[in-house]
Amino acid sequence: MGSPWKALSDDNRRRILLLLKKKEIVTPTEIAHHFNFTMSGVSINLRILKEANLITEKREGKNKLYSLNRTTTAELARFFDDMYDYKLKSLKEYIENKERKRK
Amino acid sequence: MGSPWKALSDDNRRRILLLLKKKEIVTPTEIAHHFNFTMSGVSINLRILKEANLITEKREGKNKLYSLNRTTTAELARFFDDMYDYKLKSLKEYIENKERKRK
DNA sequence: TTGATAGTTATAGAACTATATAAATGTTTA
DNA sequence: TAAACATTTATATAGTTCTATAACTATCAA
Structure with a gap:
């Protein structure tokens, strides 16, 4: 398993x-076109991700479909929590404000 | 400004x-001893951070004192929010639980 | 099976990163 | 000021990462 960091x-x-987040599901070709990357570059970066x-x-x-794994960030989130637990409180406020605006 | 990523x-x-988090405030010498790093290595990594x-x-x-900057993570948090907004919601719940326990 | 399409892997070179040793700088105290 | 201590910077080197080009593999459809 590679390092998410x-x-x-x-x-x-x-x-x-971020593109995967927006589009939900994407092929390497779409990514390459969207950002003007080479296919091999995209392929390698997708492998790393x-x-x-x-x-x-x-x-x-014929196609491969890629999408966000929405469960893995826990590992990263845990670091931020270990690090900044009181900071997450202000993050919480930030999220709450956002939610308020959403309504 | 260097990339936090x-x-x-x-x-x-x-x-x-994480050590800075735990100890609040630390000198390069303490870090070097704690992890058995060279002074110059510590110094360079502190500069990057x-x-x-x-x-x-x-x-x-004579000493330099280092401590966590507890405000910067907003930049990183924003990425996680852009990416995983629903994830941060569960993080919010997690924080709330934590707060409840604290009381 | 052949051709077309979609994607991956190999390879190589440039750019960057990490780390160690040694030299240099800044600060305090005698 | 000189000596001692704390830390940073310079330099060199080994290792990693990124990216591009070219060769390869997989799937489909005629």
Whole structure:
């Protein structure tokens, strides 16, 4: 299992994650077009994200479909909690404000 | 300003952060002893953490004192929020439980 | 089976990162 | 000021990461 910290430390990989968040499910080709990346570059970065358990992959015919793994962040969240537990309180307020606005 | 993602991607730097969390305030010498790091190694990693705004530094006589910057994580938290907003909601519940226990 | 499409792996070079040793800087105290 | 202590910077080196090009593999459809 690769380090999620290393996986997240690259700008392009974080951009890919945000795209996956937005589109729910995406093929490597779509990612390559969207950001103007080479296919091999996309493929490698998807592998790194997959090995860090940040995304999941499935094949559908010719295509591979990638989507966010929404459970893994617990590991990262735990670090932030260990680190900044009182900070998470202000994060909580931030989330609450956001929720208020949403309504 | 250095990237907090790069700063966090190194195991030793995260260990230093956790130590800072625990001890509140620490000198480079203490860190070096605690983990058996060289002074120069500690110094460089502290610089990287400082440039990423994850810690703050002050001088007190001969010593330099380092402590967690408890406000910066907002930047990182925002990414997690963009990414995993529903996740942060559960994090919020988790924090609330924690607060309840504290009382 | 062949061709077309989708994606991955191999390889190599450039850029970056980590770490150790040694030299240099800043601060205090005698 | 000189000596001692605390820390940082310089330099070199080993290792890692990123990215591009080219070669390879997998799936489908004719």
